[in-house]
Amino acid sequence: SSELTQDPALSVALGQTVRITCQGDSLRHYFASWYQQKPGQAPVLVISGNNKRPSGIPDRFSGSTSRNPASLTITGAQAEDEADYFCNSRDSGGNFVVFGGGTKVTVL
Amino acid sequence: QVQLKQWGAGLLKPSETLSLTCAVYSGSFSGYRWSWIRQPPGKGLEWIGEINYGGRTNYNPFLKSRLIISVDTSKNQFSLSLRSVTAADTAVYFCARDVDGDYVFDFWGQGTLVIVSS
Numbered sequence: 686s687s688e689l690t691q692d693p694a695l696s697v698a699l700g701q702t703v704r705i706t707c708q709g710d711s712l713r714h715y716f717a718s719w720y721q722q723k724p725g726q727a728p729v730l731v732i733s734g735n736n737k738r739p740s741g742i743p744d745r746f747s748g749s750t751s752r753n754p755a756s757l758t759i760t761g762a763q764a765e766d767e768a769d770y771f772c773n774s775r776d777s778g779g780n781f782v783v784f785g786g787g788t789k790v791t792v793l
Numbered sequence: 794q795v796q797l798k799q800w801g802a803g804l805l806k807p808s809e810t811l812s813l814t815c816a817v818y819s820g821s822f823s824g825y826r827w828s829w830i831r832q833p834p835g836k837g838l839e840w841i842g843e844i845n846y847g848g849r850t851n852y853n854p855f856l857k858s859r860l861i862i863s864v865d866t867s868k869n870q871f872s873l874s875l876r877s878v879t880a881a882d883t884a885v886y887f888c889a890r891d892v893d894g895d896y897v898f899d900f901w902g903q904g905t906l907v908i909v910s911s
Contacts, residue, residue: 730899773896
């Protein structure tokens with residue numbers, strides 16, 4: 686079972702804002718990172734710990750300053766943002782990796 | 794641009810050993826940790842384990858008893874071996890780079906679907 690909890694699904698109107706949250710005890714101590722995954726593809730890092738956005742990721746993706754819950758915000762969602770989004774961090778003991786169950790974002 | 798390319802058998806019978814290899818191109822191999830991550834069909838991601846350049850490993854405790862991750866520094870490759878597979882091991886397996894040692898995965902392999910079926 687996952688130590689990080691995400692809403693299973695969210696929807697957002699085209700051009701509007703959606704906030705995806707990730708909650709877990711380990712986030713009191715460790716940053717979350719966020720990945721976008723489209724069907725049949727490998728995940729893509731969109732926000733790394735402490736809200737860093739990798740090169741090539743649009744600035745409509747942003748992370749929260751709050752650690753628990755952590756959140757990923759898409760401001761002005763585009764059709765191509767429709768995907769599954771996963772958070773990850775360390776487990777409560779700090780020794781291993783845990784992923785959230787994922788949030789399926791639908792752009793209407 | 795760093796590239797991870799992975800390969801291995803895609804169809805196994807129960808009790809067999811899953812073996813996958815991931816090669817790293819166009820980037821430093823020595824300065825990072827390298828992980829295996831899997832995703833059962835229609836489900837979320839599960840971290841399997843990691844290895845560094847020196848061969849130090851860290852495994853998911855739920856898989857540790859069946860798992861070996863090894864590294865071949867001469868080829869910039871690392872490998873996964875998971876023995877005694879069952880249908881529950883059916884998944885897409887990914888290799889990935891941990892960019893900062895804090896479990897942030899910035900480059901991923903293309904994924905390999907492994908099906909365990911009798």
